[in-house]
Amino acid sequence: MRLNKAWIVARKDMAEFKTNKYILFTIVFMPMIMGVLIPLGYFLPIQLFATEDSGPPREITLTPVTVYTNDELTNGTYYNANFTNMMVSNSIIESSYIFDSTIISTVVNNSISRNVTFYNCVVTKSNLYNPALLEDTVVANSVIIRDEDPEVVLITLQMLSFILFFYMMIPAVTPTFIASYSFVGEKNNRSLEPLLATPTTDLELFVGKTLAIFIVTMVATWVAYIVSAAIVNILAFPLLGYYPLPNGLWVVGFIMLAPIFCILSIAANILISSKVTDVRASQQIGGLVVLPVLLFVFLTFAGPAFSSVWMMIIYSIIFLVADVWLIYFSTKIFNREEILTKWK
Amino acid sequence: MIRTENLTRKFGKVVAVENLTLDVRKGEVFGFIGPNGAGKTTTVRMLCCLIAPTEGTAFIGDNEINRDPDSLNIRQMVGLLPESPGLYERLSPYRNLDFFAQLYGVPRNKREERIKDLLQMLNMWKKRDEPVGTFSKGMKQKIAIARALVHDPEILFLDEPTSGLDPRAAKTVRDFLSDLRREGRTIFLNTHNLAEAERLCDRVALVNTKLVAVGSPMELKRRYWKRTTQVQLKAISPSILSAVEALPFAKNVRTQDSKLLVDVGNPEEDNSMLAQTILAAGGKIQFISEMERTLEDVYLKLIGGGS
Ligand SMILES: Nc1ncnc2c1ncn2[C@@H]1O[C@H](COP(=O)(O)OP(=O)(O)OP(=O)(O)O)[C@@H](O)[C@H]1O
Ligand SMILES: [Mg+2]
Numbered sequence: 001m002r003l004n005k006a007w008i009v010a011r012k013d014m015a016e017f018k019t020n021k022y023i024l025f026t027i028v029f030m031p032m033i034m035g036v037l038i039p040l041g042y043f044l045p046i047q048l049f050a051t052e053d054s055g056p057p058r059e060i061t062l063t064p065v066t067v068y069t070n071d072e073l074t075n076g077t078y079y080n081a082n083f084t085n086m087m088v089s090n091s092i093i094e095s096s097y098i099f100d101s102t103i104i105s106t107v108v109n110n111s112i113s114r115n116v117t118f119y120n121c122v123v124t125k126s127n128l129y130n131p132a133l134l135e136d137t138v139v140a141n142s143v144i145i146r147d148e149d150p151e152v153v154l155i156t157l158q159m160l161s162f163i164l165f166f167y168m169m170i171p172a173v174t175p176t177f178i179a180s181y182s183f184v185g186e187k188n189n190r191s192l193e194p195l196l197a198t199p200t201t202d203l204e205l206f207v208g209k210t211l212a213i214f215i216v217t218m219v220a221t222w223v224a225y226i227v228s229a230a231i232v233n234i235l236a237f238p239l240l241g242y243y244p245l246p247n248g249l250w251v252v253g254f255i256m257l258a259p260i261f262c263i264l265s266i267a268a269n270i271l272i273s274s275k276v277t278d279v280r281a282s283q284q285i286g287g288l289v290v291l292p293v294l295l296f297v298f299l300t301f302a303g304p305a306f307s308s309v310w311m312m313i314i315y316s317i318i319f320l321v322a323d324v325w326l327i328y329f330s331t332k333i334f335n336r337e338e339i340l341t342k343w344k
Numbered sequence: 345m346i347r348t349e350n351l352t353r354k355f356g357k358v359v360a361v362e363n364l365t366l367d368v369r370k371g372e373v374f375g376f377i378g379p380n381g382a383g384k385t386t387t388v389r390m391l392c393c394l395i396a397p398t399e400g401t402a403f404i405g406d407n408e409i410n411r412d413p414d415s416l417n418i419r420q421m422v423g424l425l426p427e428s429p430g431l432y433e434r435l436s437p438y439r440n441l442d443f444f445a446q447l448y449g450v451p452r453n454k455r456e457e458r459i460k461d462l463l464q465m466l467n468m469w470k471k472r473d474e475p476v477g478t479f480s481k482g483m484k485q486k487i488a489i490a491r492a493l494v495h496d497p498e499i500l501f502l503d504e505p506t507s508g509l510d511p512r513a514a515k516t517v518r519d520f521l522s523d524l525r526r527e528g529r530t531i532f533l534n535t536h537n538l539a540e541a542e543r544l545c546d547r548v549a550l551v552n553t554k555l556v557a558v559g560s561p562m563e564l565k566r567r568y569w570k571r572t573t574q575v576q577l578k579a580i581s582p583s584i585l586s587a588v589e590a591l592p593f594a595k596n597v598r599t600q601d602s603k604l605l606v607d608v609g610n611p612e613e614d615n616s617m618l619a620q621t622i623l624a625a626g627g628k629i630q631f632i633s634e635m636e637r638t639l640e641d642v643y644l645k646l647i648g649g650g651s
Contacts (some may be wrong), residue, residue, distance in 0.1 A: 190430035
């Protein structure tokens with residue numbers, strides 16, 4: 001096995017892919033669209049429903065003097081106070097603590113609030129920790145800080161492993177398109193015979209042609225990964241308070257599982273290509289075979305598989321075995337004698 | 345240079361090539377002629393180590409086919425023009441040839457020069473960067489021939505190089521092959537075109553699954569027919585005919601309109617005598633010539649109308 005011979009074949013195939021608008025579309029737009037649309041589609045709603053602005057708390061030093069609890073106050077001006085469980089309306093509150101209260105039609109300035117409901121207020125230069133409600137309220141030059149909402153955190157983390165599954169589709173499905181053109185195309189065009197006449201071994205040709213599809217597919221997959229990870233991070237930061245990607249699940253997914261799926265799909269498509277004479281037919285059969293198999297596997301294992309890194313590694317190993325098995329069969333049919341006498 | 349020993353290939357029950365034993369000499373253009381399905385393509389594929397024989401074997405130079413790593417050596421030594429050109433239609437002629445040059449291990453610094461030479465010889469250099477898909481059949485065939493030659497192989501296998509080409513394109517290809525022949529390359533040429541074979545080939549083999557005959561076109565013609573003198577007369581009279589028939593060497597005397605056809609044993613001596621006899625009998629000779637047999641006559645006689 002001389003890798004340089006395989007590499008010559010791979011380079012030629014990639015040069016051909018560049019001129020094929022269907023392949024270009026598949027490898028450029030599909031990952032871009034999936035990389036952008038899926039994170040937006042899944043994280044934007046969570047974020048919209050979960051939170052508003054956030055940022056580091058302001059430096060506020062307070063020296064409460066007056067304490068008000070369990071009472072109602074109206075039409076007053078309060079400085080350096082401490083409100084707990086109060087109802088304050090039509091007032092001005094300045095440099096105070098407000099806990100678990102309801103504030104209506106009031107100007108709040110330079111204060112710290114926790115679990116407070118504001119109606120029709122103006123809030124400036126303050127820190128609002130977990131405001132219960134901010135209705136018809138203008139918040140200016142202030143910071144709203146929410147404690148982590150355990151439910152939102154859970155949903156966000158689940159989404160992270162759930163959407164990983166979509167990205168595993170890219171390496172599984174892209175080869176269906178490319179391999180059809182690469183193998184059925186060469187077969188129909190009768191360009192395999194001169195290729196077979198060159199001083200290369202069957203394995204070198206096999207590796208070269210497979211490598212071209214593998215490289216192109218993995219580049220597309222990783223571009224989708226980088227784009228989507230960036231978007232996910234931007235959208236999930238406010239929800240979690242940290243950048244969730246890369247995490248173990250995604251790293252194993254994109255570094256182990258994605259290449260394993262890619263090889264699986266290429267080998268399956270070579271087997272299909274040997275029996276089919278039409279590029280479209282090969283793509284359809286490829287899709288029909290690869291997608292349901294993956295879907296079945298996802299539906300059966302997706303929950304456990306995508307929940308822990310170790311499950312994911314075990315899952316990868318199972319597919320690796322399938323890879324070896326399929327590659328064995330596809331190299332068996334990828335030899336000169338078979339191609340010239342048995343391939344349809 | 346190419347030697348086959350009882351080369352046989354079956355596809356299931358179909359015998360494509362049977363007990364083919366041949367010897368092609370270095371530097372000769374060898375025509376391989378036979379009807380559709382005679383096993384020509386199958387033979388070439390076996391000789392290029394693309395498919396294995398069922399029985400028998402063959403040697404290309406000193407290498408035996410289908411013996412690793414001899415097969416790699418053989419593939420390096422031979423160039424193949426398959427039945428259909430099979431170019432990468434989305435790529436340019438230059439890229440097509442460069443790809444094959446790389447696979448054949450032509451060193452980087454020689455590749456460009458070699459490709460340029462070939463494309464210029466075939467008048468395709470101007471089109472080197474256009475996608476092959478836009479080319480006519482004849483142009484594609486030229487690129488495919490260049491591809492078979494890109495590594496300067498000792499032996500060139502051509503599977504029907506002019507089939508489907510218009511007369512001008514076919515002539516360009518034939519002229520190019522004549523040039524190659526002058527370079528002393530061994531050429532194995534599958535063809536149906538008997539006139540082409542007769543013009544180009546040093547020797548031909550007629551095959552129909554089995555080997556039917558082998559020899560130079562001239563030898564084959566001589567082998568199956570006596571040499572016939574044809575005399576074009578102004579008119580043939582019975583007295584001329586009987587005078588000619590009386591000659592001891594004249595065999596199989598017959599007429600065709602005002603043409604007299606006579607099989608002679610030794611044209612150098614017999615034809616003067618024949619002429620004198622005709623003149624003495626009052627004949628007026630317009631032309632005397634040898635009756636031309638063609639390879640086509642040999643083919644039709646040996647292979648017939650397909651039976
Ligand atoms: N892959 C194959 N499977 C089954 N039979 C085959 C195969 N290839 C060739 N044959 C048979 O072998 C015989 C010889 O075929 P081959 O192509 O060698 O003939 P050929 O002389 O090149 O014909 P043509 O002049 O039409 O190109 C035919 O009867 C053909 O049907
Ligand atoms: Mg043929």
